[in-house]
Amino acid sequence: MGTSAVDLGPRLAVALAALTVLAAAAGRLSGLGQDRPVAVAAVRATVQLAAVSAVLLVVVRSLVLSALFVLLMVGVAAVTAAGRATGLALRSAGAARRVGTAAVPVLVGAVPVVGLVLAGGTVPLRGEAVVPVAGILVGGAMTATSLAGRRLREELAVRRGEVEAALALGLVRRDAVHEVLRPAAATALVPPLDQTRTVGLVTLPGAFVGVLLGGGTPVQAGATQLLVLLGLLAAQVTAVWTTVELAARGRLLPDVPR
Template sequence: MESTMIEIGPALAVAVVLFVVIGSVAAWAGRTGLEREIPWASIRAALQLIVLALVIGYVADRLWLVGVFVVVMTTTASWAAARRLAQRSNPQAEKTRATVRDALWCAVPVALPPVLLVVCLLAVGVVRPNGLSIIPVVGIFLGNAMTIVGLAGRRAHDELDGRHGEVEAALSLGFADYPARMMVCRQAAATALNPSLDQTRTIGLVTIPGAFVGMVLGGAEPWEAGVMQVFVSTGILACGAIALIVTTALVAADRL
């Protein structure tokens, strides 16, 4: 099988295995404690993509199954964000288990912004009412919101732990608990949006996004792919900004 970008065959399989080995060895050499996570994440990715390839064709034209698929996606993303938050700042320490309560609170910033935005886009006709349109758009927005929630939550908690004395000082001056905590953690949590901002600023100069490349390879005009990528990038920033402020508020309120 041939591709305009890569040759799919035995050599590609060897390259993928080498990527996993190199990543694991680098993580081990750097004493990150993540050398086992890299192969496990890679295996999961491969299995999940195989299942997706088998399922999406059947699901695409059945809206109720699309809805079920979106629920599975949002549940998985919320649980992943909750697990990331439970680890806090020390990945080498024994992992604290995330609870169902944690996952439910994480679902507010992780799942609600992408789902609500896509529902609005469906209502105005920007996104077509079929699985091949809904699932990728929700997935892109959801994945970025999940990452931002994990980063923002951990940065906010780390800042609150490190500057606990400032919170106590604010309380002694008459501040309520929520504004005192918010003053300390807001700016640190805001850094979680920086990777998305940097990627958007450098599109076309440093990064060539997957959506753009995929549309061009699929036969779309470059300008059409560019418009699609602007839609995706601005949507990511919108979801990310909402996820950021909601996560920060939940941490300040001691809900996450």
């Protein structure tokens, strides 16, 4: 079967520009005020993907370079998750500690899944396979960490008194945070759970479409997408669990009552 990948050329450039204008116009006309962020995000994505695509032409030829590139992904994911979870800028005091802490759920979520997939031989131990699979899982763990941390922070602002009351009743901080805040963190799992439940019925996610565009059969596309979805689900559940534990021990959010 021949490839049906997206054709590079003027038509692609026109389509991308039109999609950006459509998204920006919707952000403006809706009153959400997101026209500028949409445009900036589109330009950043274009520049970043062009640069990454050029780098990957070299990186994927070497397992060592591929591993280093994955570590770079983890670093960027940790910086992003730390900012989202704590609401603090990277330049503020204690950034190194926050980023290091945010890296823990990202790694705890992604590493076991990547290891399991590679050890089982499901994905070949080659750069062109390892980098995209690791990137998907690191990205999923980052999103779960960001959402769970942000929900914990927001819930703490509203229900701080309940946590303090639980502490006054004799509960240790970990148990007090679990009792009051853990249900809020679980909402970070709604997107991956909904995506997994509705796959094939509502959406055909990226891995499925990517395999088809690359010339694979629908069966191969379905198997690949199932592997990605279940791997993401495992990584994200573990990342949320770890985020809650770190917050309960006062290591992620700086203002958890003692």
